Amino acid sequence: MTTTSLTRPVVRVAQPLRPERRERPSVLGSAVLVVGAVYCLLPVLWVLVASSKSANELFSTFTFLPSTHLLDNVAELSGYRGGLYWRWMLNTALYAGVGGGLSVLISAMAGYALAKYPFRGKKLVFNLILAGVLVPGVVLAIPQYLLLAEINLTNTYWSVLLPSLISPYGIYLCRIYAAASVPDELLEAARTDGASEWRTFSRIAVPLMGPGLVTVFLFQFVGIWNNFMLPYIMLGNDRLYPLTVGLNGLLNQGASQPAMYTSVITGSLLSIIPLAALFLTLQRYWKVDLAAGSVKA
Amino acid sequence: MTTLASPRAADTRPARTHRRPRRRTAAPYVFLAPALTLFALFLALPIGYALYLSFRTVEVKGLGLGAGARTEVWAGFDNYTRALDDPEFLASVGRVGLYGLLLVPTMLGLALLFALLLDARRTRAKGFSRVSIFLPYAVPAVIASLLWGFLYLPRVSPFYFLFDKVGWDAPQILSSQLVVFAIANIGLWGGVGFNMIVIYTALKAIPSELYEAARLDGASELVVALRIKVPIVLPSLVLTFLFSMIATLQVFAEPMTLRPLTNTISTTWSPLMKVYRDAFTRDDIYSAAATSVVIALATFALSYLFLRVVQDGRAFSQESR
Numbered sequence: 001m002t003t004t005s006l007t008r009p010v011v012r013v014a015q016p017l018r019p020e021r022r023e024r025p026s027v028l029g030s031a032v033l034v035v036g037a038v039y040c041l042l043p044v045l046w047v048l049v050a051s052s053k054s055a056n057e058l059f060s061t062f063t064f065l066p067s068t069h070l071l072d073n074v075a076e077l078s079g080y081r082g083g084l085y086w087r088w089m090l091n092t093a094l095y096a097g098v099g100g101g102l103s104v105l106i107s108a109m110a111g112y113a114l115a116k117y118p119f120r121g122k123k124l125v126f127n128l129i130l131a132g133v134l135v136p137g138v139v140l141a142i143p144q145y146l147l148l149a150e151i152n153l154t155n156t157y158w159s160v161l162l163p164s165l166i167s168p169y170g171i172y173l174c175r176i177y178a179a180a181s182v183p184d185e186l187l188e189a190a191r192t193d194g195a196s197e198w199r200t201f202s203r204i205a206v207p208l209m210g211p212g213l214v215t216v217f218l219f220q221f222v223g224i225w226n227n228f229m230l231p232y233i234m235l236g237n238d239r240l241y242p243l244t245v246g247l248n249g250l251l252n253q254g255a256s257q258p259a260m261y262t263s264v265i266t267g268s269l270l271s272i273i274p275l276a277a278l279f280l281t282l283q284r285y286w287k288v289d290l291a292a293g294s295v296k297a
Numbered sequence: 298m299t300t301l302a303s304p305r306a307a308d309t310r311p312a313r314t315h316r317r318p319r320r321r322t323a324a325p326y327v328f329l330a331p332a333l334t335l336f337a338l339f340l341a342l343p344i345g346y347a348l349y350l351s352f353r354t355v356e357v358k359g360l361g362l363g364a365g366a367r368t369e370v371w372a373g374f375d376n377y378t379r380a381l382d383d384p385e386f387l388a389s390v391g392r393v394g395l396y397g398l399l400l401v402p403t404m405l406g407l408a409l410l411f412a413l414l415l416d417a418r419r420t421r422a423k424g425f426s427r428v429s430i431f432l433p434y435a436v437p438a439v440i441a442s443l444l445w446g447f448l449y450l451p452r453v454s455p456f457y458f459l460f461d462k463v464g465w466d467a468p469q470i471l472s473s474q475l476v477v478f479a480i481a482n483i484g485l486w487g488g489v490g491f492n493m494i495v496i497y498t499a500l501k502a503i504p505s506e507l508y509e510a511a512r513l514d515g516a517s518e519l520v521v522a523l524r525i526k527v528p529i530v531l532p533s534l535v536l537t538f539l540f541s542m543i544a545t546l547q548v549f550a551e552p553m554t555l556r557p558l559t560n561t562i563s564t565t566w567s568p569l570m571k572v573y574r575d576a577f578t579r580d581d582i583y584s585a586a587a588t589s590v591v592i593a594l595a596t597f598a599l600s601y602l603f604l605r606v607v608q609d610g611r612a613f614s615q616e617s618r
Binding site for chain 2: 024029032033034036037038039040041042043044046049050053058059061062064106107109110111112113114117119122125128131132135136139140142143144146147162163165166168171194197201222225226228232233242243244245247251252254255258261264265267268271272275276278279280283
């Protein structure tokens with residue numbers, strides 16, 4: 001960034017004026033941040049402790065007192081109907097991974113076209129996409145269900161995968177990223193060298209849009225991973241469930257057989273781990289500038 | 298082609314430009330084709346179908362047995378008047394209105410506060426706090442509701458344990474008066490970090506010369522934050538507000554997940570739950586469609602109004618040169 005190198009001398013001049021004011025940490029401000037962090041970590045901490053308890057300890061020992069039954073609980077959960085839980089985990093990875101990946105490709109192509117080509121109907125397409133951003137996605141689930149039922153696609157992987165591929169918001173973001181990070185001169189140069197339009201896109205635009213595309217992918221991935229209503233409506237066969245729908249079903253069973261609760265809690269913990277891991281490794285990509293739309297990588 | 302020979306380059310140019318425009322006029326449509334196809338199939342068509350269904354109804358002849366006894370007929374605005382008159386629908390709108398009033402200002406206020414604190418110079422524990430507050434965004438609403446649901450249960454909750462030790466009567470958070478707070482808290486927990494990151498990113502994009510001058514003039518961090526930073530991140534706040542409003546109207550996973558843990562959440566607690574019940578347990582897709590259309594229109598109207606009033610549509614139109 002050029003701004004830092006510009007401002008650095010100013011900072012150095014300013015420093016001697018009020019040195020102690022700069023250095024003294026704000027206790028109140030830091031405390032507020034830490035309280036916020038504790039509030040956000042509390043349920044995660046709880047699930048870590050609770051999944052180590054046996055079914056009767058869950059309701060009898062102090063909430064945050066850990067026990068030793070974590071492995072038993074995992075074994076019990078894994079044994080539930082022949083490892084159905086792990087199948088849900090794989091399904092979720094499939095829906096979110098494949099859906100997120102394809103959705104980014106589709107969004108990137110559309111966003112690039114909208115940002116970098118003059119063509120007839122461009123304004124119309126862009127306005128459609130913007131209107132699509134504001135369409136409450138979940139309201140679509142029921143008519144989507146009815147339409148997919150017409151062609152016998154409900155209760156299949158396709159019924160969850162296909163509707164997840166289109167993301168007006170992803171297209172909107174990709175358009176911003178393409179406009180901000182792909183210089184026209186570079187595209188012209190590639191074309192002058194005889195590169196095809198597809199090659200120009202895949203070899204020049206995509207790498208330049210890279211950090212932005214990672215953000216869009218994470219958006220889509222988390223969105224699909226978290227989605228509940230769409231698979232809940234579309235799927236009847238529990239072997240096709242993602243984790244959200246599967247665990248919701250387990251909790252419902254827990255209402256009549258509380259022993260189920262340990263499995264629900266252990267399942268929740270295990271379901272958080274992969275996403276939290278992905279999150280922590282890729283969190284530097286989460287620079288979502290919705291309004292200004294610029295990505296600083 | 299021998300176009301690479303430099304002396305000839307000038308001659309071949311016209312031939313190429315002749316060819317390129319056609320290739321380039323087709324290209325954007327090819328790039329847009331998958332998106333537009335999916336848009337048509339999974340957005341436009343369902344919306345159209347929902348609209349169509351919302352004006353239809355089933356007419357039952359005789360006992361409703363046998364082929365032809367049930368026919369679909371034009372219903373006019375019947376489904377709409379029924380949907381809007383339905384006390385259950387109105388009650389669900391009221392509940393979600395209260396839920397939104399509790400959630401949205403709290404969530405965005407805290408998100409702004411945390412973002413400003415992360416951006417402030419004198420605060421500590423920033424890395425830890427940023428990651429911790431953002432982490433719940435990685436937890437699906439169903440799982441979040443499940444975790445909080447257990448934390449709300451008197452026999453499991455540490456809060457009830459503490460209240461018990463002190464000898465106070467703890468409020469029943471899952472009682473019918475308070476359950477809306479319980480659900481709003483789950484929304485807050487899941488959403489505050491994401492909104493914080495959005496605002497924080499906008500803050501990071503501000504070149505620091507902007508407030509360097511103010512600091513030299515002796516402005517405190519607080520004044521810099523309120524007078525310079527907040528106005529600049531206003532467009533981000535507008536959009537986070539908009540997305541939060543849309544999300545509020547769609548609340549579904551949280552109350553659905555909490556239902557097995559309490560009997561204070563009805564099957565029509567939120568408008569979308571009512572749509573779900575009408576469509577799938579009552580098999581009345583027509584009034585479900587009408588209610589969906591009403592919710593979609595309300596979302597649109599609110600979003601549009603909001604953008605007009607607050608920003609004159611600046612957040613979006615800025616981009617659509």
